[in-house]
Amino acid sequence: MKIVVLIKRVPDTASVFQINDAQDGIDTSRLKFVMGPYDEHAVQEAVNLKVAKDGEIVVVTLGGPDAKDKLLTALAMGADRAVLITGDGVDSLGHRGIAEALAAIVREESADIVFAGKQAVDDDGSQIPERIAEILGWSHASVITRFSLDGATATVDREIEGGQLTLEVPLPAIFTTEKGINKPAYPKLPNIMKAKKKPMDETSLESLRLSATDLCNKVSIGQMSLPRQERLTRILEGDNNTQVAELVRILKEDEKAL
Amino acid sequence: MAEIFVSMRNLNFLLYEVLNTESLCTLPYFSDHDRDIFDMILETGLALASEELYPALASMDKKAPVLESGSVRVSPVVRELLQACGEGGWIGAGASFQHGGQQLPDTLLSAVRLILGAANYSASVYPVLSTGAAQLICSFGSQELIDAYVPNMFAGLWQGTMAMTEPHAGSSLTDLKTRATPTKRGYYLLAGQKIFISCGEHDGVENVVNLMLARIEGAPAGVKGISLFVVPKLRPTTGSGLEPNDVVCTGIYHKLGYRGAPITQLEMGEHSDCRAWLVGEENHGLRYMFQMMNEARVGVGLGATAIATAAYYASLEYTKERHQGRPIMAKEPTAPQVPIIEHADVKRMLLFQRAVVEGSLSLIMYCSKLIDQVHAGPEEGRERHALLLDFLTPIAKTYPSEMGILAVSTGLQCLGGYGYCDEFPLEQYYRDARIHPIHEGTTGIQGMDLLGRKVTMKNGAAFKLFLGKVQQSIENAKKHEALQAECTQLSDALVQLQNVTGELLNLAAAGKTDLFLADATLYLEYVGIITMAWQWLLQATVAEAALANCDDEADKNFYLGKRTTCHYFFRYELPKCSALATRLLQTDGLTVKMDVGLFED
Numbered sequence: 001m002k003i004v005v006l007i008k009r010v011p012d013t014a015s016v017f018q019i020n021d022a023q024d025g026i027d028t029s030r031l032k033f034v035m036g037p038y039d040e041h042a043v044q045e046a047v048n049l050k051v052a053k054d055g056e057i058v059v060v061t062l063g064g065p066d067a068k069d070k071l072l073t074a075l076a077m078g079a080d081r082a083v084l085i086t087g088d089g090v091d092s093l094g095h096r097g098i099a100e101a102l103a104a105i106v107r108e109e110s111a112d113i114v115f116a117g118k119q120a121v122d123d124d125g126s127q128i129p130e131r132i133a134e135i136l137g138w139s140h141a142s143v144i145t146r147f148s149l150d151g152a153t154a155t156v157d158r159e160i161e162g163g164q165l166t167l168e169v170p171l172p173a174i175f176t177t178e179k180g181i182n183k184p185a186y187p188k189l190p191n192i193m194k195a196k197k198k199p200m201d202e203t204s205l206e207s208l209r210l211s212a213t214d215l216c217n218k219v220s221i222g223q224m225s226l227p228r229q230e231r232l233t234r235i236l237e238g239d240n241n242t243q244v245a246e247l248v249r250i251l252k253e254d255e256k257a258l
Numbered sequence: 259m260a261e262i263f264v265s266m267r268n269l270n271f272l273l274y275e276v277l278n279t280e281s282l283c284t285l286p287y288f289s290d291h292d293r294d295i296f297d298m299i300l301e302t303g304l305a306l307a308s309e310e311l312y313p314a315l316a317s318m319d320k321k322a323p324v325l326e327s328g329s330v331r332v333s334p335v336v337r338e339l340l341q342a343c344g345e346g347g348w349i350g351a352g353a354s355f356q357h358g359g360q361q362l363p364d365t366l367l368s369a370v371r372l373i374l375g376a377a378n379y380s381a382s383v384y385p386v387l388s389t390g391a392a393q394l395i396c397s398f399g400s401q402e403l404i405d406a407y408v409p410n411m412f413a414g415l416w417q418g419t420m421a422m423t424e425p426h427a428g429s430s431l432t433d434l435k436t437r438a439t440p441t442k443r444g445y446y447l448l449a450g451q452k453i454f455i456s457c458g459e460h461d462g463v464e465n466v467v468n469l470m471l472a473r474i475e476g477a478p479a480g481v482k483g484i485s486l487f488v489v490p491k492l493r494p495t496t497g498s499g500l501e502p503n504d505v506v507c508t509g510i511y512h513k514l515g516y517r518g519a520p521i522t523q524l525e526m527g528e529h530s531d532c533r534a535w536l537v538g539e540e541n542h543g544l545r546y547m548f549q550m551m552n553e554a555r556v557g558v559g560l561g562a563t564a565i566a567t568a569a570y571y572a573s574l575e576y577t578k579e580r581h582q583g584r585p586i587m588a589k590e591p592t593a594p595q596v597p598i599i600e601h602a603d604v605k606r607m608l609l610f611q612r613a614v615v616e617g618s619l620s621l622i623m624y625c626s627k628l629i630d631q632v633h634a635g636p637e638e639g640r641e642r643h644a645l646l647l648d649f650l651t652p653i654a655k656t657y658p659s660e661m662g663i664l665a666v667s668t669g670l671q672c673l674g675g676y677g678y679c680d681e682f683p684l685e686q687y688y689r690d691a692r693i694h695p696i697h698e699g700t701t702g703i704q705g706m707d708l709l710g711r712k713v714t715m716k717n718g719a720a721f722k723l724f725l726g727k728v729q730q731s732i733e734n735a736k737k738h739e740a741l742q743a744e745c746t747q748l749s750d751a752l753v754q755l756q757n758v759t760g761e762l763l764n765l766a767a768a769g770k771t772d773l774f775l776a777d778a779t780l781y782l783e784y785v786g787i788i789t790m791a792w793q794w795l796l797q798a799t800v801a802e803a804a805l806a807n808c809d810d811e812a813d814k815n816f817y818l819g820k821r822t823t824c825h826y827f828f829r830y831e832l833p834k835c836s837a838l839a840t841r842l843l844q845t846d847g848l849t850v851k852m853d854v855g856l857f858e859d
Contacts (some may be wrong), residue, residue, distance in 0.1 A: 184304060193295055
């Protein structure tokens, strides 16, 4: 069985975020990057499945050379091989382009199962695995909290509002993982040391026969700003009438709440 | 709870910028490793600390271990932690591949231990104790002993301990009474009592393996008649089972702090069936134990630094958030209050903590690198590194332990009344920190070790090596404008240190050993401050070089922070040496001569 796991290198949400000078993105220079927290569950589920049913785990991501350290982490967690899609045009891809590139790898690997985190925690797009399923014409179940496999059919639970849904999904299929499906194990020291000896291949959009120009992001960010976090307490002065008048003015003009 | 308990930026600075830890990977013993592996290990250690240990900090303090029918119930976190550390390979991480370890450098593992200790000191002690005890068996035990005990200790299934102290033999190990009687069956029968044994019994593991000092019947009196034994709580049977070994936990101590780890009292041989297996040769036990003890003493300094580190970040966070008062020069009484970190005296308190915490850590990591060089460095440098390590060990144990308490106290002070309450972790840190000047050799013992042994050993070779290293650091720092005054100050301090040491050695040469050692603790404090000044100069030199080519604002702040803290240490702490030198040169023997009767009312 071939299991592909899709991961993303994302800023640690505990970081202090700042907007870049162009105000169209975050300043990444001082951020600590981690593997997407939901992706860790995806890797762990693949490792659990491998332990139970055997097979090979290929972990895949897309990005610059910095992304290698997170692939290394996935290898230390138990993945067997890693693939990095990198090089010209990768940074300019939109969601569609990223999905096409990852789908090409899934196809090339002849995967039976794909696991991915339910969402990345940077842009919260929550659409790449779904787009890949669509591109490949595969079954798909998102936000799963339990996974089991019997032959070529997976049974999964997914949380829904006020209840739980149990689905039977024929393979090949893509699953996105929710917290609670497992507890990611800490990489073991022997596995950390072995990780660097495991194969890590690099490929490019060109090698995958994809056009960066065709797949580049068509959406541009107008402006990015941080949520207001300053203390908003104001003490209104004067008699009651003055205070009420000032309060109404603030609600109407400053806060536009009326 | 504070959000941060350790600074990875500072650890990386020490590991890679000051100590060039990657260079250890050029040594054959460490050649399987590289920076990527080190970084992943640090990241995993931080995750383990943040997700498992730190959340249990307060609960392990509030629900201390309980002794019930001979068994000590500890927090469930302990079993989970030991299991995670065992499965993850953390307990045997520094051991050789041959013994099932990962041959990782102590320099890196010290950084990991700092992270774990800062998150939860009590919890971090359990795996570290097993590491030390197992390594002792690996170093001196027979292959049979290694096979029988080490794999389960490294796996986190069996707890390792060091069992030395007895009710009448604490600092004075020469008076040990636990007795070992030889048998013809390959083991000894042990009888006696041990006290203050950390983790000597608990339900987080299947078994406890005590590395215990005892006296074989007929052995010479004093320290030359002490042997080392493996004394398990449950002994392996001929099959794969375990059976009781007549070791009983008769009590646990209710402590001021460090409450998450049980300190036990053990009774051996009540039914004349406590079997003990000799480690190495008869009567060499103390020498074996002290090989581990020296590294354990650096480990105590590390533990003290870890707690003070967590306290520093908790108080730093609070001072940024707490608004009180206005700038002294501000005239407007209705102006908004400022965060208390804006006040000069609060900055002083934070600088004091930072100076102690980061200076201590720098020394500990320096010692850890010496440990690596002694174990695995080129043959020709090993003796030199061992000598310097010997000299620095009592300082690395004591300065962080004694000053760590003051640093935590200052951190608590930053929080005012809240610091005194258990809603914030400072009061726990304050209690937890108090153990360190006591265990693994009290401060008094360390003082006598430094002045009575380390300064004089090999005709003062270790002392000269230390002076040379400090002098070399001064020469390196001289090229930086911002450190000129510090270079002069430290040079002067070195001259004074040699004068003071010379005067004291004259007393020793004249046979006045009592006067020579009367103020050994003060001498240790004195050398400790000079050693810290040296470590701060080392750090500041690296920071100055980095500042010359630094564009990044955050990095610039970090390096300028290092420079300012170095200046702080030299202007606020180093001058204290003058007072100590004055007293040390008086050599009037006030404490020696004082009649104990004068303490009556």
